[in-house]
Amino acid sequence: MHVTFSEDELAFREEVRAFFRDQMPAGLMEKQAENIPLDRDDHVQFQKALFRKGWAAVNWPVEYGGTGWNIVQKHIFDVEMANADVPNIIPFGLGMVGPVIYTFGSEAQKKRFLPDILESNVWWCQGYSEPGAGSDLAALKARAERQGDHYIVNGTKTWTTLGQYADWIFCLVRTNSDVARRQEGISFLLVDMQSPGITVTPIITIEGDHEINEIHFENVAVPAENLIGEEGKGWTYGKVLLQHERTGNAGVARTNYRLTRLRAQAAKSIRGSAPLLGDHNFMRKLAAIEVELKALEFTELRTLAAVASGKAPGPESSILKLKGTELQQATDALYVEAAAYYSLPYVPDQYVAGFPDQDRIGEGGETLTSLRYFNFRKASIYAGSNEIQKNIIAKHVLGL
Amino acid sequence: MDFSFNEIQMMLQDSVEKFIANDYDFDTRQQYAASDLGYSAEVWQLFAELGWTAVPFSEGDGGFDGGPVEMMVMMQQFGRGLIVEPYLANIVLAGGVLRRVANERQKTKWLRPLIGGELQSALAFVEPQARYELNNVETTATADGSGWILNGSKGVVLNGGNAGLLIIPARTSGASTDRQGITLFAVGGMANGVTRRPYATVDGHQAAEISLRDVHVDAGAVLGEVDSGLAILEAAIDDAILAVCAEAVGIMQIITDKTVEYSKNRQQFGVPIGSFQALQHRMVDMLTACEQSYSLLLWASLAAADNSDESSKAVSSLKYQIGTAGQKVGQEAVQIHGAMGVTWDLDIAHYFKRLTTIAHMFGSADWHLDRLARL
Numbered sequence: 001m002h003v004t005f006s007e008d009e010l011a012f013r014e015e016v017r018a019f020f021r022d023q024m025p026a027g028l029m030e031k032q033a034e035n036i037p038l039d040r041d042d043h044v045q046f047q048k049a050l051f052r053k054g055w056a057a058v059n060w061p062v063e064y065g066g067t068g069w070n071i072v073q074k075h076i077f078d079v080e081m082a083n084a085d086v087p088n089i090i091p092f093g094l095g096m097v098g099p100v101i102y103t104f105g106s107e108a109q110k111k112r113f114l115p116d117i118l119e120s121n122v123w124w125c126q127g128y129s130e131p132g133a134g135s136d137l138a139a140l141k142a143r144a145e146r147q148g149d150h151y152i153v154n155g156t157k158t159w160t161t162l163g164q165y166a167d168w169i170f171c172l173v174r175t176n177s178d179v180a181r182r183q184e185g186i187s188f189l190l191v192d193m194q195s196p197g198i199t200v201t202p203i204i205t206i207e208g209d210h211e212i213n214e215i216h217f218e219n220v221a222v223p224a225e226n227l228i229g230e231e232g233k234g235w236t237y238g239k240v241l242l243q244h245e246r247t248g249n250a251g252v253a254r255t256n257y258r259l260t261r262l263r264a265q266a267a268k269s270i271r272g273s274a275p276l277l278g279d280h281n282f283m284r285k286l287a288a289i290e291v292e293l294k295a296l297e298f299t300e301l302r303t304l305a306a307v308a309s310g311k312a313p314g315p316e317s318s319i320l321k322l323k324g325t326e327l328q329q330a331t332d333a334l335y336v337e338a339a340a341y342y343s344l345p346y347v348p349d350q351y352v353a354g355f356p357d358q359d360r361i362g363e364g365g366e367t368l369t370s371l372r373y374f375n376f377r378k379a380s381i382y383a384g385s386n387e388i389q390k391n392i393i394a395k396h397v398l399g400l
Numbered sequence: 401m402d403f404s405f406n407e408i409q410m411m412l413q414d415s416v417e418k419f420i421a422n423d424y425d426f427d428t429r430q431q432y433a434a435s436d437l438g439y440s441a442e443v444w445q446l447f448a449e450l451g452w453t454a455v456p457f458s459e460g461d462g463g464f465d466g467g468p469v470e471m472m473v474m475m476q477q478f479g480r481g482l483i484v485e486p487y488l489a490n491i492v493l494a495g496g497v498l499r500r501v502a503n504e505r506q507k508t509k510w511l512r513p514l515i516g517g518e519l520q521s522a523l524a525f526v527e528p529q530a531r532y533e534l535n536n537v538e539t540t541a542t543a544d545g546s547g548w549i550l551n552g553s554k555g556v557v558l559n560g561g562n563a564g565l566l567i568i569p570a571r572t573s574g575a576s577t578d579r580q581g582i583t584l585f586a587v588g589g590m591a592n593g594v595t596r597r598p599y600a601t602v603d604g605h606q607a608a609e610i611s612l613r614d615v616h617v618d619a620g621a622v623l624g625e626v627d628s629g630l631a632i633l634e635a636a637i638d639d640a641i642l643a644v645c646a647e648a649v650g651i652m653q654i655i656t657d658k659t660v661e662y663s664k665n666r667q668q669f670g671v672p673i674g675s676f677q678a679l680q681h682r683m684v685d686m687l688t689a690c691e692q693s694y695s696l697l698l699w700a701s702l703a704a705a706d707n708s709d710e711s712s713k714a715v716s717s718l719k720y721q722i723g724t725a726g727q728k729v730g731q732e733a734v735q736i737h738g739a740m741g742v743t744w745d746l747d748i749a750h751y752f753k754r755l756t757t758i759a760h761m762f763g764s765a766d767w768h769l770d771r772l773a774r775l
Contacts, residue, residue, distance in 0.1 A: 134738050136668035159739045204744035206734075206753070207602075272529035272538075281766040333727075336756070337764060340531050341556040344601040344757055361599065361609055370602045374753060377734050378742045385738065387678060 005072070013076045020084035025049055032085050035351045035365040037209075040123070040165045046087050047094070047120035056118055057094055064102045064110070065118045071304040082253035083260075090162065093117040093124040096241050097170045100188065104229040104237045113190070127157035127171035127191070127215060128238065135388050137172070138182040138235065142217060144173040144189055146224065146231075151175070151189060153197075153220040159382070163200055163213035166193050172238050175231050188234035190226040197221075205378070207371040208348065242384060249383050250324030252297050258331050259290055262338065270363050276338055285337075289330050296323050315396040318389035325379035325386065332373040343370040403698065405473065412466075413473045415450060420481035426747045429482050433604035437562065439485045448517025453491055456639075457499050461507060462515050468704040471639070472646040472697060479650025482750055484604050489559030490514060492643045494521035496636030497567050497584060501624030510565050510586060520589075522563035524554035524610055525633060532763040534569075534633050535579050539612065541570035548572075548622070550585060550593075550615040560608030561598025564589045568612065572627055584629040586621045587612070603757040604750060637762055638715050642700055644758045648722045649693050655733040655751045656686045662737055679736060686732050689725035696721045713775055716768040722758065723765025730755040 005013065025045035031038060050056040058074055060066025069077065089095065098117045101109055116122040133139040142155025153173060163169070169191050176185030191198070197220040203212045229237055263286065266276035276282050303316050336343045342362040348371065350360050361367055380386040394400045405413065424443070432440040447453050455470055457463025464470070471492070478487060491514075498511045513519035530536035539552025550570050560566065566587045574581030587594065593615035598608040624632055660683055663674030673679055700714035708714075730752035734741035741748050759765065 129739070132667075134668065135673075139668065206742045206744060206749040208744060212739075269529075273531055279766075281770065336760065337766075340760055340764070341526050343760055344556050344603075344607060346600045346602045359597070361597065370753075370756060373756070374602070374749070375742070377731065377752075378739070380735060381739050381742065385735075387676075390678070 005076075009072055009076065012073055013080060016077055016080040017084070019053055019055075020080060020086055023049055023053065024086060028086070031353070032087070034353070034355075035368055036353060037351065038087055043087060043090055044120050044123070047089060050089070051119050056089075056120065057098065058089075059095070060098060060102065060118075064098075064114055071301070071308045074304065075301060078253045079256075082257040085257065088254070090123070092126050092161075092166075092170075093120070093122065096126060097124050097190070100170070100228060100237050100241050103240065104188070108225070109190075109228065122167045123162070123165045125160050125163040125166035125169045125193075125215075127160060127169045129159045130156055131158055131214075135385050137238075137384075138186070140172055140174060140186065142171065142173045143177070144175050144187060144222065146175070149224050151222045151224060151227070153189070153191065153217045153222055155217050157215045157217075158213075159203070160200075160213045160215050161211060163193075163215055164202065164210065169193055169215065170228075172234050175234075179232075183235040185232050186234040186238070187231050188228040188237045189222055190228065191217075191220065191222050195220045195222065205375060207374040208346070209371075209375070211375075249379070250296060250300055250320040251328055252293060252300050252324060255289075255293055255324070255327050255331050256297070258335070259286065259293065262286060262331070262335060265338065265364075270366075282334075282337065285334055289327055289334065292323070293327050296320070296327065299323070315392050318384075318392045321383060322386050322389045322393075328379050329373075329376055332369070332376050335369040336373045339366040339369045342366040343373075346371075405469075409470060409473050412455070412470060413477060416452070416474055416477035416481075419446075419450075420477060420483075424481050424483065426482070426750075429484060429604075430750075433484045433600075438600060438604075438606035444485050445517050447485060447487070448515070452487075453517055454515045456491065456495060457511070457515060461499060461511055463499075468639075468642055468701040471643055472701045475643045475646035476650035476653075479647035479754075480654045482604075482651070482747065482754060486520065486559040486562070486606065488640060488643055488647075489522050489563070490520060492640050493523035493525070493558065493636055494563075494565065494567055496639045497523060497623060497632055500632050500635060501584070505620065506586060506623065514565070519564050520559060520562045521565035521567070522557050522559045522589075522608075523567045523633075523636060524557045524560065525569060525637065526555045526557065528553055528555040532767045533577065534637060535582065535630055536577050537569050537571045537582050538576045539568065539570045541572050541583060541585060543572075544616065547616060547618040548585065550587065550612045550617065552612050554610040554612070556601075556607050557610050558605065558607050560610050561596055561606055562589075566594070566610065567623065569629055569633055574627075579630050581627050582629040582633070583626045584623040584632060585617055586623055587615060587617055591615055591617070601757060603754040605757075638704070638712065641715050641719050641762050642697075642704060644761060645693075645697055645700070645718045645722045648726045648755055648758045649690070649697050651751045651755055652686075652690045652693060652726055652729045655748060656683070656690050656729060658748065659683060659686065659733045659736050666738075673736070682732055682736070686729050689729050693718075693721050693725050713772065716763075716771045716775075719763060720765045720768040720772065722755075723768065726755045727759055 028042055028046055047056060055067055057066040058077060062068035094117060101113050128137060130140050130142060132141060142157060144151035144153045171189045171191055172186050173189050174185055175187040179185035197218040199216045201214045202210045203214055205211050269275050300320055303320060345361045345367045347361050347367050451464055454464040455466040455474060459465050495514060502511055514521055525534060527536060527538055541548040541550045550568060566589055568585045568587050569582050570585055571581055572583040593613045595611045596608045601607050663679060664672050666673050696718040700718040703711045703714040733748050734752050737748050740746050743749060
């Protein structure tokens with residue numbers, strides 16, 4: 001048992017650092033540094049750069065174009081990606097539907113969908129939650145009725161992140177209502193967003209951005225060949241995906257990066273103020289989050305090691321999601337505290353290219369701290385609320 | 401000992417409650433907040449007509465002679481209604497300075513129009529480098545004949561963009577954090593040398609960055625005594641803490657009620673989510689936080705009304721409580737509403753944002769706990 005990196009691993013880390021330093025799409029890092037919101041194309045170009053390097057699908061098996069990395073390499077990649085402050089990989093294609101397709105899809109589906117996911121040619125979104133089916137996902141009502149060689153889909157999906165950019169959506173739909181358990185009769189369907197009968201309605205979130213959507217399906221005809229696996233088995237496939245999602249939600253490396261930046265910021269005088277380093281209360285709070293985060297980093301590594309030895313991510317992924325989102329939110333709250341009065345101005349318009357520095361209110365991203373804090377209250381709600389994670393742990397780990 | 405409201409306090413509470421119920425629903429509030437002005441000029445005029453802008457001022461000044469308890473009653477209702485009209489900036493902050501130190505001429509010029517609803521005003525008590533330290537004042541006022549010349553910057557000035565009157569604390573002597581040497585000046589919002597950059601705040605209110613470059617004022621602009629402005633400023637900020645904490649208690653109470661109501665209606669797993677014990681206990685914690693906060697609010701308001709020695713201790717205790725328990729209640733209200741709680745269209749999100757800005761105004765929870773530890 002050891003936690004030091006070998007020579008090879010250090011060399012790999014150097015390669016990852018060099019890649020993020022030298023091979024990012026033009027303009028991306030400037031936007032990141034100036035807190036300018038990224039558009040669809042920024043994300044696509046970033047992911048294409050990863051693809052060209054062969055690093056788009058970190059977790060996929062080599063045969064489908066994945067990296068085949070071991071957990072140490074994945075960990076290094078994750079940390080360096082956070083420290084380089086590049087965007088997150090949009091999870092819906094590469095992190096979610098891709099693994100479902102290569103695990104449960106037909107050969108034809110793999111051929112048809114995986115290359116475009118790998119190359120970020122197609123933007124995917126997730127159709128799980130419904131207005132009446134949130135924490136209780138199995139209550140979903142969107143139905144798909146088989147008519148000849150098509151399914152006719154009717155219903156509403158909601159909280160669909162970046163659905164406004166999506167070319168395709170993967171959905172859990174009800175194909176059979178006459179079942180003993182509600183989890184039966186649910187199927188996993190891939191739907192072209194261009195299909196007639198689909199409308200996308202924006203939902204504005206607490207901080208004022210358009211990030212999520214409601215998606216309505218009215219008699220949308222979906223070719224039956226877009227069904228993944230067996231009809232009625234969608235719940236099983238979807239659950240596998242959720243466990244992947246939860247593992248990815250811990251965000252340990254990102255939170256660590258944000259804490260490191262906050263520490264650096266605390267050493268500086270902002271607008272002539274006394275550095276926060278001298279504020280004992282503030283630094284104790286920062287240190288306490290760092291302690292918990294270090295623990296979570298090791299918990300995550302232990303989980304990844306278990307996965308590497310052949311286990312699927314199990315209910316322990318719920319602990320990662322639970323704790324990881326709590327620490328994200330605690331970090332966000334600390335950023336707001338650091339900004340003090342400069343967490344108040346609502347001036348998102350000043351984060352555009354070429355905005356004159358002298359006209360900017362607050363230093364750096366100070367006025368974004370509260371917006372991020374508000375927005376990230378979602379983290380303890382999405383991907384199965386933290387209450388649901390506790391239920392999963394109570395039931396499947398503790399056997400209660 | 402009697403914790404019941406007197407007749408006047410009851411009337412005040414009823415009238416604000418009725419106004420919100422009849423004329424100030426959430427959609428209306430959102431429209432006012434999104435308008436160019438950031439609030440409704442008509443509503444502000446109505447506040448003046450109803451006498452609400454007169455509440456804390458003496459009868460001699462044309463006021464209503466209300467004290468901290470009357471203010472508490474009103475502000476709690478304003479919290480429930482999530483009012484965006486600049487009552488805090490005008491009546492509590494600027495009014496708090498004027499009613500304490502303005503001379504007759506200044507009262508005629510500034511205070512009467514303020515009470516009448518004709519003048520918008522702001523107290524520029526934050527400097528960009530100062531965080532929560534009111535004595536950290538680097539804006540300077542240098543004597544110039546019988547008048548003064550002001551130079552410096554003020555940050556996050558509530559209602560600063562709309563204000564015809566800016567009250568500017570400036571240093572007339574001493575070093576940048578000395579308690580002595582701060583003087584309060586009445587400066588016209590449109591005075592030469594005043595530059596304002598107005599913006600909305602995340603809670604739907606309005607503020608501005610203000611810079612002063614060689615702003616000339618005459619001797620009559622000095623509010624109170626030269627070099628002795630800090631105590632006045634601190635007294636006005638204590639009023640403001642009581643006011644925003646009353647507002648916060650109103651918010652905490654209404655979102656706790658709304659969360660309980662939602663949990664009774666929202667069905668998941670075939671039952672209302674309010675039937676889950678895990679959530680029940682958390683809503684009990686929310687209620688407990690509301691009750692504890694209201695208790696401290698009463699203590700602090702009564703201590704202020706009595707001019708008690710304990711007043712500043714009570715104010716800091718209250719602000720600490722609201723900074724911690726208020727955030728917790730806000731977060732729980734959002735969480736129990738699920739994804740609905742983080743949508744712009746639901747009032748819960750906006751109540752939570754206001755609780756958050758209140759937590760970071762006039763000293764954070766930690767700042768006040770430090771003050772208590774030193775008392």
